[in-house]
Amino acid sequence: MSTHIAFVLGTRPEIIKLAPVIRACVDGDVPFTVVHTGQHYSEKLDEVFFTDLHLPEPDYNLAVGSGTHGEQTGRMLIDIEQILLDEDPDIVLVQGDTNSALAGGIAAMKLDAKLGHVEAGLRSFDREMPEELNRILVDHGADLLFPPTEDSAARLREEGIPPERVTITGNTIVDAVLQNRDIAAEHSDALEDLDLSAGEFVLLTAHRPGNVDDPDRFAKLLEGVNRYAELANTTVVYPIHPRSAEKLEAFDLTVPERIRCVEPLNFLDFLHLEDTASLVFTDSGGVQEETCILGTPCVTLRENTERPETLDVGSNVLAGPEPESIVVNAFEMQTKSTDWELPFGDGNAAARILAQCGVESVVPTEARS
Incomplete structure (x- = not known):
C-alpha cells in the first residue's frame, strides 16, 4: 500500500522549499494532500507560487490570515486536526519554523500519523525569535527529522534526539534553485x-x-x-x-x-x-x-x-x-570572491526525504543503477 503524505504549509518559503518534494510525489505517483493554512494571506505571497512552480492547487486552504501568534496557531490547529482525521495520512510533513509548521506539527503529534520535519536542527540561539521556539518544539515532537547539514544534525544529537530519527538530506532549497534558475533566466x-x-x-x-x-x-x-x-x-x-x-x-x-x-x-x-x-x-x-x-x-x-x-x-x-x-x-x-563552496547539498534532498518516508518510487540520483 502506498504511503500517503500530507503537507502542511502556509508561507512563501514553505511553498518554495516543499515544492521539490511535492513535485517528486507527482512524478512518483505518491498519494498526497496539501493543506495551505493561509498564514501569508496575500495572493502575491502564496497562491501565485503554486502556479509559478507548476504545482497542483492545495486541497485545502484555511485562509487563516493574521492575528497574534496564539490566535493564528490555534485557528490552524483546530482545522488541521480535522483534516488529518478525515484524510488519515501516514506521514505529515512540515517545513521550517513558521506557525503553520508548529500547528501542523502539534496536530500530527496527537494523532496516528508520523511527523516529519524538513529543515530540522536549525538554531539562531535567540529565544526571543518566535521562529526559534517553533523549530525547537517541532524538532522535539517529530518522528522523522531531516536536517540539511551535518552541523544541524549535530545540534539535534546534542539536544538528546535519538539518532535513528535523524537523516541528513541536504536542503530542498538547492533542489528548488537548481530546478528553477535557468527557467527564471529564460522567462522572467x-x-x-x-x-x-x-x-x-x-x-x-x-x-x-x-x-x-x-x-x-x-x-x-x-x-x-x-x-x-x-x-x-x-x-x-x-x-x-x-x-x-x-x-x-x-x-x-x-x-x-x-x-x-x-x-x-x-x-x-x-x-x-x-x-x-x-x-x-x-x-x-x-x-x-x-x-x-x-x-x-x-x-x-x-x-x-x-x-x-x-x-x-x-x-x-x-x-x-x-x-x-x-x-x-x-x-x-x-570585494570577496564568489566561488565559495556550496554547503547545503547536491539537489537530491527531496528524493532522500521521500525515501525515508518509505516511498520506494522516488530514488536519489546517486542511488540509481
Whole structure:
C-alpha cells in the first residue's frame, strides 16, 4: 500500500522549499494532500507560487490570515486536526519554523500519523525569535527529522534526539534553485519591467518582526542600506512585504531616496533578481541560502543566523541594523570572491526525504543503477 503524505504549509518559503518534494510525489505517483493554512494571506505571497512552480492547487486552504501568534496557531490547529482525521495520512510533513509548521506539527503529534520535519536542527540561539521556539518544539515532537547539514544534525544529537530519527538530506532549497534558475533566466521579465541592468543594482528584503516592528531599528536599517547605495552609486530594489508596508505607514517612516519599493514578486522573478543583483541585503533565512547557492554576496541585517554555514563559506555576513556596520560590511562583501563552496547539498534532498518516508518510487540520483 502506498504511503500517503500530507503537507502542511502556509508561507512563501514553505511553498518554495516543499515544492521539490511535492513535485517528486507527482512524478512518483505518491498519494498526497496539501493543506495551505493561509498564514501569508496575500495572493502575491502564496497562491501565485503554486502556479509559478507548476504545482497542483492545495486541497485545502484555511485562509487563516493574521492575528497574534496564539490566535493564528490555534485557528490552524483546530482545522488541521480535522483534516488529518478525515484524510488519515501516514506521514505529515512540515517545513521550517513558521506557525503553520508548529500547528501542523502539534496536530500530527496527537494523532496516528508520523511527523516529519524538513529543515530540522536549525538554531539562531535567540529565544526571543518566535521562529526559534517553533523549530525547537517541532524538532522535539517529530518522528522523522531531516536536517540539511551535518552541523544541524549535530545540534539535534546534542539536544538528546535519538539518532535513528535523524537523516541528513541536504536542503530542498538547492533542489528548488537548481530546478528553477535557468527557467527564471529564460522567462522572467523582472529586469526589463523594473528598468534594471544585471549587476548594477542591489536587492533588499526586510520583513522580520524584530526589524520592522521597531520603528527606530527599521529606520536605521533603511538609512544604512541607503547610505551604502549613495556611496556605491547604485539603486536598491525593495520588494516590500505587505506587513512591512503597513509598518512604514504606521510609524510614518519615509523610505530614503535610493531605495525603490516595488510590489512583491513571484518566485521566478525574485530568483532572477537575486541571481543578477550585485549584492543582497536581507533578514530572511531563505534568502541567505538562495544567494549562497546563486553566488551572490549577502549582508544579513540581523545579529544572528540559523544558517551559520553561509558565514563559514563566506557568502554572507551579519551586519545588524546599525548604518555604519551595514555600509562597512556591504563594501567588504563586494570585494570577496564568489566561488565559495556550496554547503547545503547536491539537489537530491527531496528524493532522500521521500525515501525515508518509505516511498520506494522516488530514488536519489546517486542511488540509481
